[in-house]
Amino acid sequence: MKRNKLIVLALILTLSAVMLCSCSEAGSSGADADKPKVTLWATGSDNIRALFEKAIEVYNSKPESKSIVELQFIMQGSGDQGLSDRLAAAKLAGRKDTDFDLIAENGSSLAGYIDKAGDDLFVPLDFSKIPNYENVLIKSGFYTECVVPYRGTTVVMAYDSERVPDPPKTFEELDEWIKANPGRFAYNSPGTGGAGGAFVNWALYRNLPLEAYTSTDEKWVTEWESGWNWLKEIHPYLYQSGGKTVYPNKNQGALDLLINKEVDLIPAWADQVLTNLANGILPETVKIYQLEPALSGTDVVFAVPNLGGNPEDTYDFINFMISPEGQKICLETIFAIPVIDVSLIDSDAKDMVADLDVSKFTVISNGRLGSIRNEYWDNNIATLP
């Protein structure tokens, strides 16, 4: 008896499993069956993951979409192998069967990719097949023929207007403010997040000629001296815990200090501050502004790696992301700075990014010099008493 019951139970389970499988297949296939699959690779903090999940969900559910997009996301600072290393490995191994169909990356980081994988890593794009491209106001400064910018992002200063009514704007004012308000300024260690990195870059490149900003030549490393000296000079005046200056890890680490009112002023990504403000984690009194010269920002672009994928398949999704609808998703999900005329976008959030103009960004793109900078910082700034 008992055995019979078991057999019946097993039969029912198998049957229902089979039916469930066939149902779900029927649900997702149909018209989608012949659409090509495009795997999008992206990297960054968690908000970028949220952005693409949202955008892809909207895109895939449209019957007129010409492809099915899938997201592969690499969390920054998770100790995982970076996207540039993976692409370089596949490229140098001569692979042509990868699923690196499309990547989304900071325009300023592309030099690092080319550095590792060679000049022909990205495929030149046929812009005539991306009709919305003509609405894009900025053209990327790097590999213009291979990339489509879809949003801008920049590091700004975030401060609590209740405690700092008049925040410092220039280098001299900032220097004076930090020394006059010991323990109230913090930046995250540059190896763990771009906000701290941009602040360190700001200190290092402030007095250098413009050509240095986009050079990967190691001769500029020797020119960083005065910048390092200033960072050493302000070290004792920064945020302290347990009687010692500490630098928080990750972009969120610095934001946490501002949220908990342990500091009053930090460099932070504009989109992260605005997101935290919108969901009420940062107090309403927190505001953002830009230093003079500006902390570095960049356009964020799509590019198609030369690794076997078919660029034609990706154009429709790229076109969607730079359409007013796609730009609205970027703006409302992560407060990304639009690349098209803001008046085309119908959203209440656009006022929040009104002051941040992509075309006025300071862009620093120094490829592998970033690693040299981080190593020097870890060995010479982090070790200060």
Place this chain on the structure above:
Amino acid sequence: MEKRTWKTNLFIAAMIAPSLILTMGIIIYPIINTIVTSFRSSDGSGFSLEYYKFIFTDKIAVNNITYTMGIVIVTVMGSIVISYLLALYLRFTDSKISKFIGTMYLLPRFIPQLVAVYAMITVIRDTGLLNRISRLFGKDFRPGLMYNAKGITLMNLWFNIPFATMIIVASLSAIPDSVIESARDVGAKKLNVFFKMILPLSFKDVMIAMTFVFMSNVSAFTTPYVIGGNNPIMLGVYLRKQFSEYANYELAAALSVVMFLFSSVSAVIYIYTNLKEKEWEKV
């Protein structure tokens, strides 16, 4: 004993094969690969000891090693002493409180590590729970536990005490009441019973608990990464920096080998205590 047929042998081989292949592929091969990489010389010409020399002479690297060892030793000692006392209480007290603690003490083992670390941070940070409570009383108490060794050690104790207690409780439960009662009957004092009977009988398991706590903390990453400061840093964080920030793969490999050796020291102690027991059983 029955003689094994070729069929049984084939069956045994088939049972072992998957795990053997997996072990070779994802453990043995990477280990060999790492060891070879760690001896490469920086000019690419051949093999040298330069990365090992660097690890044991560079000021920052040596500082990181002593920092890690300091935290690990304090963690091992602290968690063993506290766990032993807790285990003694749980084993020899029969009250409602001890029963309650007995069911609750394993709870931390079920909380994901990252959740626990962030929970701890909200309590111990300078504007955390402790600070807020102190402000109710008009004081401004700043624990100063974040971004340094104290915070990491506190978190490690939180993780390791339940684990060590679990092992030691199991060991103490294996000592029959009759053994202790008979010793008391012939007039042994409480302290005598402890040092002459309970401690020797549970010694082996204490050593095992120590080796496990040691090994899991030498290579710790999450806690020191989130709670720790910028310098010195624990070896796990240092290793990650070398690997994914500076792309210094040879040095990262050499560091892994060194961490592996540190862990093996405790593995040797573990095996030694296990073997010794077997000899003692023979008599």
